[in-house]
Amino acid sequence: MSMSQRTPLRSRSSLGNFLLSGGTGTAAQSSPVPPKPRINMTDLRRPPSRTLRPGSPKAPVTRSRPSSAMAHFGSRPSTPSAVARPEPYTGSITVSIRPNPYSVNPSQNSPWEIQSPAGKITNTTDMASFSFDNVFAPDSSLSNREVYQRSCSNIVDKFLHEGFNGTIFAYGMTGSGKTFSMRGSEQDPGFISLAVDAIFEKIDSDSIDKEHTIQMTYLEIYNEKIIDLLQPSITQSDLKIRDDPVFGTRIMGITTPTIGSKQQLLQLISKGDTNRKTSATDFNTRSSRSHSILQIKLNTINLSNKTETHSTLSLCDLAGSERAVSSLERRKEGSFINKSLLALSTVINKLSMASNTNNADHIPYRDSKLTRLLQPALSGSSLILILCTIHIGSPLSSNQQFTSETYNTLRFAARAKDIMMNVQQNKSSKFGDAESMKLIEELKKTIENQNNEIVMLKMNGYLPEVATGSVGSSDSIVAQKNLKIAQLEAENKLLNEKLEHLTRLTDLQKTETIILKNDTLNDILGSGTESLQIMMANLEEFYKRVNYEMDEQKSYINHLENRVKSSQQQVSLMQNSGSQMQSQRDRDDDEITNKQYEELLKEQEEEIIQLKELLKDKDHLIKSLTKTTKLRRLVDSNIMNSQDQMLADSEGKKPVLAAVSDAVDKENNVLRLFKIGPRPSIEVEVEPRIKFM
Numbered sequence: 001m002s003m004s005q006r007t008p009l010r011s012r013s014s015l016g017n018f019l020l021s022g023g024t025g026t027a028a029q030s031s032p033v034p035p036k037p038r039i040n041m042t043d044l045r046r047p048p049s050r051t052l053r054p055g056s057p058k059a060p061v062t063r064s065r066p067s068s069a070m071a072h073f074g075s076r077p078s079t080p081s082a083v084a085r086p087e088p089y090t091g092s093i094t095v096s097i098r099p100n101p102y103s104v105n106p107s108q109n110s111p112w113e114i115q116s117p118a119g120k121i122t123n124t125t126d127m128a129s130f131s132f133d134n135v136f137a138p139d140s141s142l143s144n145r146e147v148y149q150r151s152c153s154n155i156v157d158k159f160l161h162e163g164f165n166g167t168i169f170a171y172g173m174t175g176s177g178k179t180f181s182m183r184g185s186e187q188d189p190g191f192i193s194l195a196v197d198a199i200f201e202k203i204d205s206d207s208i209d210k211e212h213t214i215q216m217t218y219l220e221i222y223n224e225k226i227i228d229l230l231q232p233s234i235t236q237s238d239l240k241i242r243d244d245p246v247f248g249t250r251i252m253g254i255t256t257p258t259i260g261s262k263q264q265l266l267q268l269i270s271k272g273d274t275n276r277k278t279s280a281t282d283f284n285t286r287s288s289r290s291h292s293i294l295q296i297k298l299n300t301i302n303l304s305n306k307t308e309t310h311s312t313l314s315l316c317d318l319a320g321s322e323r324a325v326s327s328l329e330r331r332k333e334g335s336f337i338n339k340s341l342l343a344l345s346t347v348i349n350k351l352s353m354a355s356n357t358n359n360a361d362h363i364p365y366r367d368s369k370l371t372r373l374l375q376p377a378l379s380g381s382s383l384i385l386i387l388c389t390i391h392i393g394s395p396l397s398s399n400q401q402f403t404s405e406t407y408n409t410l411r412f413a414a415r416a417k418d419i420m421m422n423v424q425q426n427k428s429s430k431f432g433d434a435e436s437m438k439l440i441e442e443l444k445k446t447i448e449n450q451n452n453e454i455v456m457l458k459m460n461g462y463l464p465e466v467a468t469g470s471v472g473s474s475d476s477i478v479a480q481k482n483l484k485i486a487q488l489e490a491e492n493k494l495l496n497e498k499l500e501h502l503t504r505l506t507d508l509q510k511t512e513t514i515i516l517k518n519d520t521l522n523d524i525l526g527s528g529t530e531s532l533q534i535m536m537a538n539l540e541e542f543y544k545r546v547n548y549e550m551d552e553q554k555s556y557i558n559h560l561e562n563r564v565k566s567s568q569q570q571v572s573l574m575q576n577s578g579s580q581m582q583s584q585r586d587r588d589d590d591e592i593t594n595k596q597y598e599e600l601l602k603e604q605e606e607e608i609i610q611l612k613e614l615l616k617d618k619d620h621l622i623k624s625l626t627k628t629t630k631l632r633r634l635v636d637s638n639i640m641n642s643q644d645q646m647l648a649d650s651e652g653k654k655p656v657l658a659a660v661s662d663a664v665d666k667e668n669n670v671l672r673l674f675k676i677g678p679r680p681s682i683e684v685e686v687e688p689r690i691k692f693m
């Protein structure tokens with residue numbers, strides 16, 4: 001059977017030479033969506049960025065400054081913390097400013113003074129000054145590599161070596177150099193190529209006990225539609241976004257090839273680039289008319305300590321905004337681009353305000369596809385670099401617009417710089433689950449292949465041995481054929497039994513894994529040393545949070561419904577008052593808005609159904625957890641009891657069992673509060689292990 005599409009990348013010292021020479025490249029490239037050898041966490045359908053990460057729409061960021069070690073979240077019910085977590089990154093978003101050197105007119109004075117070493121840019125007219133992590137000189141000899149090393153490589157390193165997610169996006173006016181910085185050229189490769197180099201350097205240099213699997217997606221948001229850049233013809237229609245417990249958000253049905261080599265990855269990126277919408281505009285002959293997001297997902301299995309880590313690097317090249325546009329189509333695109341960039345600005349403003357004032361306002365991530373996709377990153381699941389590209393031309397005549405756009409970009413950058421983040425590393429998990437999923441996949445394929453062979457044998461009487469003339473008379477051919485069919489059927493029966501067994505065991509492990517991967521439940525489970533009261537209080541807290549998130553969803557839906565109503569009213573008002581004089585442009589915009597709201601509303605309705613399912617899942621988890629807790633307590637109390645009994649026998653005192661029984665009564669009272677009935681005793685297979693004969 002072919003496992004080529006899921007063959008992990010090893011360091012060059014082991015499998016690397018074969019794989020990196022393109023051994024698996026072609027197959028993976030043509031595959032639309034290869035199955036992932038990991039537990040499908042979507043069953044849980046939990047929106048993590050709103051629940052368990054520091055990213056609730058109400059309190060997405062910490063208020064602590066970079067040096068603070070004691071980050072806390074805003075107004076949402078806090079996560080009870082009993083388990084030590086990996087060291088988070090607490091600090092601000094990295095913001096770098098890069099001027100387009102060709103926007104400088106040497107014969108005129110620039111309205112901007114740049115002090116690169118101090119990371120400062122000042123407007124010489126009103127002396128408004130901005131400070132950032134980097135402000136690069138408008139120097140055409142400054143290479144992308146240098147800019148990458150000074151602003152971006154740190155995030156890529158943390159993505160590669162420490163299990164952080166990283167998000168890098170280029171923001172700025174059209175023609176200011178976003179695509180130039182992200183894609184670069186052959187002579188001067190951009191951030192994407194440089195990050196790909198770093199990824200494969202890491203794979204090459206890693207020890208032989210590490211296996212890497214790389215997957216990628218490449219999409220564009222064009223006119224508020226998500227389009228798969230790797231399969232645009234098939235999936236021209238708008239792809240849907242869903243919450244995902246592992247990656248924050250997930251695009252349904254997007255092509256996610258598993259990468260076999262660096263060359264293959266670069267080829268796929270180039271393929272995506274050619275599919276991206278670009279057109280000539282007033283400021284740029286090849287202007288990007290869409291926002292593009294390239295995601296590289298890295299899964300690393302450490303064979304020596306049997307752990308699996310995943311992290312995602314997102315590289316976004318945003319479309320530039322523009323006002324002066326001549327064609328209707330460009331105007332329509334511009335209206336969508338401006339809307340999503342406005343939504344991004346609003347989100348950045350609110351996050352910045354929340355950081356500065358502890359004012360936990362609603363963050364409207366759902367106002368655009370762009371902000372919805374960036375939601376996990378902006379709400380604390382990712383380190384972020386924003387590269388703002390600017391024009392620093394003369395303040396005179398035609399360049400006046402550049403100055404005001406540069407001002408806008410710098411204000412956006414300054415607000416982004418204000419946002420304080422508390423970013424968690426992705427946790428490593430034991431990879432037994434991935435292995436068993438792989439076995440299940442292999443078994444399924446074998447069974448399928450053998451079934452096909454049986455069908456062929458029965459229908460056509462085809463036997464490979466016959467075709468090669470290696471068998472004798474027709475009687476013996478029939479006998480051999482029947483024997484082969486019988487053998488295959490017997491083998492398949494056995495394989496089916498194995499498959500069933502394995503699936504049962506994996507399901508058991510899956511339930512455990514879901515509980516283990518659930519941060520909040522981990523907190524509740526704690527180290528196993530908390531008292532019953534603490535554990536039940538934690539459960540109560542967990543329940544509160546679920547309800548809180550449900551309420552928040554409902555209020556957002558109300559908000560959207562109101563917006564749909566008011567825009568519908570506006571439209572009918574305009575129609576009634578005979579405002580046919582309304583320009584074609586405005587009507588286009590209104591239609592877009594209404595359609596968008598209706599789509600949003602539909603999505604929200606679907607999501608509410610999902611959330612209700614999610615609540616059921618959480619109920620189920622709480623019940624499982626309570627069972628586990630009871631079981632653990634029973635085991636503990638049995639041990640204690642036998643020790644206590646021995647002590648009581650020797651000292652003539654009351655044994656501890658009586659106290660444990662009091663505790664069980666108390667717990668049942670709390671459970672009744674949650675409307676969870678006390679559970680009967682359960683059969684639990686302790687530490688189910690996969691055994692494959």
Ligand SMILES: Nc1ncnc2c1ncn2[C@@H]1O[C@H](COP(=O)(O)OP(=O)(O)OP(=O)(O)O)[C@@H](O)[C@H]1O
Pocket residue numbers: 099100101102139140172173174175176177178179180181284286287288289318319320321389
């Ligand atoms: N730092 C730079 N050094 C050299 N050339 C640059 C630089 N920045 C931009 N350019 C040149 O300026 C032009 C416009 O750049 P680019 O296409 O990257 O802009 P953009 O911001 O992506 O625009 P849009 O939003 O319209 O897609 C290109 O010809 C590019 O080569």
